[in-house]
Amino acid sequence: MNPIHNKSNNNEFIFGIHPLLEALNKDIEIDKVIIQAGIKSPHIQELKRMLTEREIPVQIVPQEKLARITRSNHQGIIGFVSPVTFVPLEEILQQVYEAGRDPFLLVLDRVTDVRNFGAICRTAECVGIDAVIVPARGSARIGGDAVKTSAGALLNMNICRSFNLKDTLDYLKNSGIQLVACTEKTDTYIYNSTFSGPTCIVMGSEEDGISPEYLKKCDRKVKIPMVGKTSSLNVSVAAAIVMYEVYKGKNSL
Numbered sequence: 278m279n280p281i282h283n284k285s286n287n288n289e290f291i292f293g294i295h296p297l298l299e300a301l302n303k304d305i306e307i308d309k310v311i312i313q314a315g316i317k318s319p320h321i322q323e324l325k326r327m328l329t330e331r332e333i334p335v336q337i338v339p340q341e342k343l344a345r346i347t348r349s350n351h352q353g354i355i356g357f358v359s360p361v362t363f364v365p366l367e368e369i370l371q372q373v374y375e376a377g378r379d380p381f382l383l384v385l386d387r388v389t390d391v392r393n394f395g396a397i398c399r400t401a402e403c404v405g406i407d408a409v410i411v412p413a414r415g416s417a418r419i420g421g422d423a424v425k426t427s428a429g430a431l432l433n434m435n436i437c438r439s440f441n442l443k444d445t446l447d448y449l450k451n452s453g454i455q456l457v458a459c460t461e462k463t464d465t466y467i468y469n470s471t472f473s474g475p476t477c478i479v480m481g482s483e484e485d486g487i488s489p490e491y492l493k494k495c496d497r498k499v500k501i502p503m504v505g506k507t508s509s510l511n512v513s514v515a516a517a518i519v520m521y522e523v524y525k526g527k528n529s530l
Contacts, residue, residue, distance in 0.1 A: 395426025
């Protein structure tokens with residue numbers, strides 16, 4: 278049986294238990310899977326086991342949510358295909374350090390708007406970010422819309438998926454990487470700061486910024502000057518400003 282592929286708003290998905298099992302067996306990259314609440318099937322446990330083993334996020338949802346995505350016989354299962362292959366963070370750091378370079382990374386905490394995500398990845402690729410790290414849950418879906426918004430840059434980026442962002446930040450710090458937070462909760466302007474060495478920029482959601490527990494872990498906190506009447510910048514614009522300012526410092530421009 279061939280996997281069933283559909284496209285809706287440029288987002289590819291696979292529906293049905295057997296097609297999804299076959300996709301997993303063929304190592305097709307799955308971004309996440311939604312499962313109808315209360316579904317019963319002799320194969321559902323096998324599917325859940327495979328999803329757990331491959332660390333693919335699973336969300337239990339009401340039947341109405343699946344119906345909004347497709348009217349086909351989805352059997353209570355829809356898997357979203359990722360256009361990118363997620364890369365282990367450890368692999369990225371090893372490659373960068375072995376190449377004799379200082380890692381330049383970006384963490385996005387709860388950036389859920391796909392257009393913002395795509396725009397950020399476009400800038401990240403242009404400025405030479407080694408990897409963009411996103412939480413497995415609570416982040417923009419990486420589908421066709423994200424690729425389009427990034428002008429294709431997303432396909433040339435290393436994307437790392439974190440299942441525990443707290444542990445990931447600890448791992449980065451233990452790997453000798455300074456965490457630089459872009460936040461209004463500081464008196465230090467980014468233009469009064471200098472940057473060098475292994476660096477990871479941390480950006481938060483446009484609604485409430487970086488989560489407090491993650492902000493505490495950051496080594497440095499910087500903010501962008503605001504002199505107009507508008508209270509904040511779009512997160513993709515703010516991210517671009519910070520990425521290029523850190524790039525300038527790291528490369529002595």
